[in-house]
Amino acid sequence: MNGTSLLKMTNISKSFASNVVLDGIHLELNEGEVVALLGENGAGKSTLIKILGGIYKADAGEIYIDGEKKEISSAAVAGANGIRIIHQEIILVPERSIAANVFLGREYRNKLGFIDYKRMEDETQKVIDEFGINLNAGAMVKDLSIGMQQLVEIIKAISADARIVVMDEPTSSLSQGETETLFRIIKILQKKNVGIIYISHRIEEIFQITDRIVVMRDGKIVGNVKTKEAEKDRLINLMVGRELKNYYTRTKHEIKGVSLEVKGLSHEKYFKDISFYARYGEILGFYGLVGARRTELMKTIFGAMHKKDGEVYLDEEKINIKHPKDAIKHGIIYVSEERRKEGLILINDVEFNMGLVCLKDFVRGIRVNKEAWRKMVDDYKQKFSIKFTSPKQRAGLLSGGNQQKVVLSKWLAKNPKVIILDEPTRGIDVGSKSEIYSIIDSLASNGISIIIVSSELPEIINMCNRCYVMCEGRITGELNEDEFSQEKILKFATQTMDK
Amino acid sequence: MERFRKIPVVAAIENYFKRNLGTIIGLILLCTIIAIATDKFLTGSNILNLFKSNAVNAIICCGMLMAILMGEIDISVGSTVGLSGVVGAYFITKLGLPVWLTVICCILVGAIIGLINGLSISYLKIPAFVATLATMSIGRGLTEVLTGGVTIRIRETGYTILGTKTIGSISIIIIYAVAALLLTWVLLNKTRFGYYVYAIGGNRTAAQYSGVNVKLYNMLPYIFIGMLCGMGGIIWSARLGSAAATLGKGFEMDAIAAVVIGGTSMSGGVGTVGGTFIGILIIGVLTNGLNLMGIDSFWQEVFKGIIILFAVIIDVIKKSKARDN
Numbered sequence: 109m110n111g112t113s114l115l116k117m118t119n120i121s122k123s124f125a126s127n128v129v130l131d132g133i134h135l136e137l138n139e140g141e142v143v144a145l146l147g148e149n150g151a152g153k154s155t156l157i158k159i160l161g162g163i164y165k166a167d168a169g170e171i172y173i174d175g176e177k178k179e180i181s182s183a184a185v186a187g188a189n190g191i192r193i194i195h196q197e198i199i200l201v202p203e204r205s206i207a208a209n210v211f212l213g214r215e216y217r218n219k220l221g222f223i224d225y226k227r228m229e230d231e232t233q234k235v236i237d238e239f240g241i242n243l244n245a246g247a248m249v250k251d252l253s254i255g256m257q258q259l260v261e262i263i264k265a266i267s268a269d270a271r272i273v274v275m276d277e278p279t280s281s282l283s284q285g286e287t288e289t290l291f292r293i294i295k296i297l298q299k300k301n302v303g304i305i306y307i308s309h310r311i312e313e314i315f316q317i318t319d320r321i322v323v324m325r326d327g328k329i330v331g332n333v334k335t336k337e338a339e340k341d342r343l344i345n346l347m348v349g350r351e352l353k354n355y356y357t358r359t360k361h362e363i364k365g366v367s368l369e370v371k372g373l374s375h376e377k378y379f380k381d382i383s384f385y386a387r388y389g390e391i392l393g394f395y396g397l398v399g400a401r402r403t404e405l406m407k408t409i410f411g412a413m414h415k416k417d418g419e420v421y422l423d424e425e426k427i428n429i430k431h432p433k434d435a436i437k438h439g440i441i442y443v444s445e446e447r448r449k450e451g452l453i454l455i456n457d458v459e460f461n462m463g464l465v466c467l468k469d470f471v472r473g474i475r476v477n478k479e480a481w482r483k484m485v486d487d488y489k490q491k492f493s494i495k496f497t498s499p500k501q502r503a504g505l506l507s508g509g510n511q512q513k514v515v516l517s518k519w520l521a522k523n524p525k526v527i528i529l530d531e532p533t534r535g536i537d538v539g540s541k542s543e544i545y546s547i548i549d550s551l552a553s554n555g556i557s558i559i560i561v562s563s564e565l566p567e568i569i570n571m572c573n574r575c576y577v578m579c580e581g582r583i584t585g586e587l588n589e590d591e592f593s594q595e596k597i598l599k600f601a602t603q604t605m606d607k
Numbered sequence: 608m609e610r611f612r613k614i615p616v617v618a619a620i621e622n623y624f625k626r627n628l629g630t631i632i633g634l635i636l637l638c639t640i641i642a643i644a645t646d647k648f649l650t651g652s653n654i655l656n657l658f659k660s661n662a663v664n665a666i667i668c669c670g671m672l673m674a675i676l677m678g679e680i681d682i683s684v685g686s687t688v689g690l691s692g693v694v695g696a697y698f699i700t701k702l703g704l705p706v707w708l709t710v711i712c713c714i715l716v717g718a719i720i721g722l723i724n725g726l727s728i729s730y731l732k733i734p735a736f737v738a739t740l741a742t743m744s745i746g747r748g749l750t751e752v753l754t755g756g757v758t759i760r761i762r763e764t765g766y767t768i769l770g771t772k773t774i775g776s777i778s779i780i781i782i783y784a785v786a787a788l789l790l791t792w793v794l795l796n797k798t799r800f801g802y803y804v805y806a807i808g809g810n811r812t813a814a815q816y817s818g819v820n821v822k823l824y825n826m827l828p829y830i831f832i833g834m835l836c837g838m839g840g841i842i843w844s845a846r847l848g849s850a851a852a853t854l855g856k857g858f859e860m861d862a863i864a865a866v867v868i869g870g871t872s873m874s875g876g877v878g879t880v881g882g883t884f885i886g887i888l889i890i891g892v893l894t895n896g897l898n899l900m901g902i903d904s905f906w907q908e909v910f911k912g913i914i915i916l917f918a919v920i921i922d923v924i925k926k927s928k929a930r931d932n
Contacts, residue, residue, distance in 0.1 A: 163816075199810065
């Protein structure tokens with residue numbers, strides 16, 4: 109391994125609105141080195157990578173390549189400096205060939221200025237063969253499996269003069285054989301003195317392939333160890349070791365009978381054989397890392413995605429949910445993590461948004477029962493202390509916390525039995541978070557069955573009576589509140605299936 | 608790994624038929640029905656006439672294909688043809704400009720409208736339909752201003768010959784159309800420009816992350832479309848020997864129809880010049896056949912509308928099938 113410094117990022121900071129995502133990050137990478145970037149969801153890894161890739165601009169900090177200061181102002185500049193980002197999601201043009209995708213943006217041209225496709229295809233084929241992959245460079249991308257598409261993405265990134273390659277969860281959709289191919293590619297790149305930043309939640313993989321491990325938490329770097337000297341438990345501690353703030357409301361609530369029960373639920377692509385139950389008066393948590401497929405599971409139960417197999421029971425009766433409206437009719441509601449996209453109509457006012465779900469109660473034919481509608485808005489405003497200047501204020505202008513309260517009130521007016529909350533406090537400031545927690549608690553003590561999908565361990569540990577842990581589309585663990593510990597939960601969450 | 612390579616030309620032809628099988632069968636069926644219904648259809652002069660009357664549509668389709676490939680649309684093409692034709696007639700008869708200068712001016716008029724479209728769509732992010740709806744109205748309004756509602760007659764033979772000359776028995780405007788189709792094929796398949804048009808329509812993010820100047824390459828095709836329409840205007844006014852305010856009205860319909868029937872996906876990224884060519888023929892044969900059968904033009908529009916609907920439904924079904932797999 110060569111020890112020459114390749115990349116140095118110093119003092120990188122970045123905020124979105126008032127939310128500090130990166131806070132004075134230092135990161136170094138040497139030639140031929142593979143560095144793992146480890147951290148919980150929301151630790152700031154993706155933002156850091158997007159800054160390196162020229163997609164975001166840092167508020168402060170400097171980037172040095174080969175000891176020379178660089179302004180990475182766009183994706184093109186990053187590319188010109190040999191920086192290649194392999195994104196988690198596949199970003200290819202599906203209706204074009206592998207070769208056309210690999211050379212997109214830097215096509216070969218002959219003397220007349222016309223595209224030299226044959227040369228592109230031959231060269232792509234050479235790279236494919238070098239890595240021992242069974243692919244034809246002329247094949248259409250859309251005809252490949254997801255794993256193969258991911259490999260094409262990787263080939264695309266490294267076939268040009270790559271110097272710094274960032275892989276963001278590269279193995280999340282690879283089979284075992286494809287993962288081995290990836291590791292072979294990494295070894296070859298290392299020999300060519302390319303520096304690699306490897307982001308993954310799979311700790312075993314990190315131990316297998318990396319030289320050094322950098323741990324991020326809450327926008328800071330909290331650990332930097334040689335892989336040889338690292339211990340798994342210590343890494344997990346570093347990942348989660350934040351202080352638990354005292355803003356959770358937990359009253360004792362009486363847990364009653366089973367509300368929702370799911371048996372052997374499977375989805376074509378995302379998850380398999382999921383069975384669990386929720387109870388009235390209980391707050392049930394679902395924890396998992398990126399790619400655990402919790403959101404997909406909940407959306408399937410809610411009828412927004414199609415199941416392949418399995419049954420859903422409510423009050424011990426089998427129910428058939430094909431569409432969200434069926435779920436709502438049964439009293440099951442889902443509050444999306446994408447509040448701004450799937451929860452609210454931002455350009456409409458608060459009153460309108462709150463009334464949307466039970467519009468039928470307020471509007472009959474051409475008669476609008478304004479008083480009832482306004483009363484509902486006022487009731488919830490008081491109950492949840494929602495801050496808005498008037499019922500006619502635009503929902504998009506409210507803070508995240510108040511928006512979430514509006515969404516909750518809109519659903520509560522329907523008197524649901526089961527409420528599924530997907531990342532209920534994402535992007536919400538600390539003060540409002542505490543209020544949301546107290547609302548959730550009071551709902552549960554009123555006997556409603558609550559399911560919280562959360563990527564924040566403290567939220568799960570402090571709010572839930574019970575929790576399931578998911579990893580890659582399976583439930584890997586179930587814990588009662590007396591068994592809760594961050595280490596245990598994270599162990600389940602990183603328990604990838606033995607391939 | 609062993610890979611067979613067929614003789615390229617044979618492979619290309621085979622590929623062409625495979626890819627366009629549905630539309631080719633449709634075209635043959637349509638021709639058969641019309642040939643049975645009317646004995647005038649399969650005569651040499653009718654076939655030549657059919658090609659001639661669809662030449663301008665073919666030229667516009669070259670541009671429309673690009674817009675739709677990018678997942679967008681340009682509905683201003685008809686009125687750009689009209690404006691260019693009227694500008695040509697006006698400059699040559701009222702201002703007495705030389706023919707070569709008039710031709711340049713007409714193409715420039717098209718290019719400017721294309722530039723406005725491209726800038727608003729690519730840089731100002733105005734939806735293509737709305738942006739081109741606006742320029743459609745502007746263009747049509749200007750043709751009416753220039754003509755004052757009166758048809759401009761063109762007696763300048765140096766100009767009219769651009770649309771009436773024949774080489775052997777083949778009209779020169781068929782040759783323009785073939786040239787435009789070939790040029791478009793080369794642009795789309797052999798240049799970076801074309802690769803980026805496909806990439807922008809197929810996955811804009813992928814193009815952007817690959818360092819493609821997406822904004823620029825999103826704009827350029829509209830200028831190309833405008834210039835093609837500029838040419839279309841010259842050809843049409845020269846062929847008729849006159850230009851009226853209604854010149855080019857409804858041309859966008861035929862162009863969109865031909866491109867979509869030719870297998871181009873409305874959501875972008877998929878479509879070929881070869882497929883579009885068949886689409887142009889289908890629209891052309893349909894119009895020609897209905898004319899021969901004496902069905903009036905109002906009904907023809909109804910038929911065309913139904914066929915477009917049909918083509919789009921096929922596109923949607925294809926796509927939802929692909930999603931389910």
